[in-house]
Amino acid sequence: MSEIPAELLALWFFAIGLCVGSFLNVCIARIPEQRSVVFPPSACPACGSRIRWYDNIPLVSYLVLGGRCRLCHTWISPVYPLVELLGGSIFLAQFLHAGLSIELARGSILLTCLVVLFFIDLRHMILPDLITYPACFAGLAFAAAGLAPITVLDSLSGALGGAATLLIILGGYYLVRRRLGMGLGDVKMMLSIGAFLGLKGTYLALVAASLTGGVFSVGLLLLGKKFDYAIPFGTFLAFGAAFSYFAGSGPLDWYLSLLQF
Numbered sequence: 396m397s398e399i400p401a402e403l404l405a406l407w408f409f410a411i412g413l414c415v416g417s418f419l420n421v422c423i424a425r426i427p428e429q430r431s432v433v434f435p436p437s438a439c440p441a442c443g444s445r446i447r448w449y450d451n452i453p454l455v456s457y458l459v460l461g462g463r464c465r466l467c468h469t470w471i472s473p474v475y476p477l478v479e480l481l482g483g484s485i486f487l488a489q490f491l492h493a494g495l496s497i498e499l500a501r502g503s504i505l506l507t508c509l510v511v512l513f514f515i516d517l518r519h520m521i522l523p524d525l526i527t528y529p530a531c532f533a534g535l536a537f538a539a540a541g542l543a544p545i546t547v548l549d550s551l552s553g554a555l556g557g558a559a560t561l562l563i564i565l566g567g568y569y570l571v572r573r574r575l576g577m578g579l580g581d582v583k584m585m586l587s588i589g590a591f592l593g594l595k596g597t598y599l600a601l602v603a604a605s606l607t608g609g610v611f612s613v614g615l616l617l618l619g620k621k622f623d624y625a626i627p628f629g630t631f632l633a634f635g636a637a638f639s640y641f642a643g644s645g646p647l648d649w650y651l652s653l654l655q656f
């Protein structure tokens with residue numbers, strides 16, 4: 396077999412990622428409404444007309460059509476091309492990060508699930524079981540099959556440790572504020588993140604999510620918005636988990652080394 400240049404492979408994975416991103420858009424739009432992600436084919440949300448294949452080319456069609464529907468000329472949300480671009484970036488980053496390996500697939504599964512959870516939680520404040528449970532199972536399965544950089548014990552402790560920590564925070568918050576700061580969806584999401592990242596990675600994800608969520612909340616406060624606005628914690632958790640995945644345990648090791656004398 397002749398060698399395929401790495402640049403060509405990188406481009407190839409970016410293109411595959413764009414197409415996956417296109418499918419993620421369908422998941423983000425339909426899963427919260429409990430509609431099938433396979434049927435019917437994509438339609439314009441404004442006029443309901445079928446989107447033809449040549450108007451459904453990731454990123455390219457959005458640019459060619461100037462961000463409008465071909466028939467009714469209604470503006471199409473820039474989130475669509477953004478998610479496509481995210482899909483492309485994930486596959487490209489994974490190829491550069493992990494090369495042609497099982498980790499390319501494992502990481503891409505985690506990161507694409509995170510993109511879907513990020514946007515669904517942001518829009519609807521829910522984290523569907525349809526994503527979190529299979530993702531948790533996939534994370535455990537990779538580890539159990541010896542196809543992950545973490546052991547199955549670490550995968551299990553990440554899932555259970557992360558979920559238990561969030562449950563404790565949830566309970567504590569309820570005792571103080573008499574209302575729930577997050578939902579059980581966040582706990583289930585933590586299960587799936589933990590299964591992929593292991594215990595250390597899970598805690599790094601949790602810290603990163605809490606810090607960014609905290610900064611966002613302070614920002615809201617400074618902007619004078621009423622603090623009763625519920626923060627979509629799953630959105631921050633998705634960001635934290637992606638950060639943790641790429642950063643590895645480095646930042647946490649560094650922090651723990653500061654605590655040792």
Ligand SMILES: [Zn+2]
Nearest residue numbers: 439442464467
């Ligand atoms: Zn239309």
